[in-house]
Amino acid sequence: MSEESTLSFRGLCRYIHRLSKASKAGMKAALADCPKRHFPMLEGLLGCIRLHGQDGAVYISDLVQELHQPLPAISRTVRQMEQDGLVERFADPADRRKTLVRFTPKGYEACRQCEAALGDYFSCVMARLEPEQLAQMEALRGALMEAILAENAARTTKPKGEPNHDKDL
Template sequence: MDFGVLLGQAYQAFVQELHARLAERGHRMMGASYGYVLRSLAENALTASQLGERLGITAQGAAKVVDEMVKSGYVERRADPADKRAKLLHLSDRGRDMLDTVREFHADYERRLIARVGTDQVAVVRAVLDEIVSTTADSDAARAFRPL
């Protein structure tokens, strides 16, 4: 099997298992951007424009994702205390629960993988993936990666 195909299939298997775990906890993933939005807003409240900048997408693209997340109850819009015309985006309790579930899944997945193949093997996989990402970060393809 080609290396890229294997990477893609491994990622898809990971994502399918993540979505199943989220569904068990009452969360429905709408789009791939949700995780990036959750992590960004966990750090601090942002405007849609700031979020778009941070994720490397347009403000309109960020607003579309945020609209979906507000409708699903993961994000709240609140008035900016410094500028009543502006809206700041905050994680709702439901959004924090989803992020906690995702983080728990990531840690659990890695623990289960270590149990199957060993600590050294997982460390090698991490090192290879870090190398791929860091090498790409220096190229034009880096724009395809979000900063989180």
């Protein structure tokens, strides 16, 4: 990798880190009035129910797989959310050894409240950009994603030892 491309790569990594850090801080502030510390799990549970759910509930084991978290961490968070009235756990009627979890009405409302707060935050962020900047950002975002996906596909289809690209970054 040439020195110039190394600097570009480092700059991109620093930019992504700063973007992540700044957006997390803004999201944390936007969620200040929402149910405490549950948003990532609420979103994960909602997504898991959409993918694997049956009758609005999902197995704890599916949640563990989907969120890539250890069972004790998931159980602890689900227990806390249950105590806060956001979810309920119950035994699967077909197999009493398995535990299902589903949202309560309060949980669905908490999810809606968090999504609305984040939507408002990012609407305000985007309102600070000019229409031309938004169009450029959308085009570059798409181009970067396409380039990453193409490189990932190339790396998974090329024989081992064969170069992954024609030139340095």
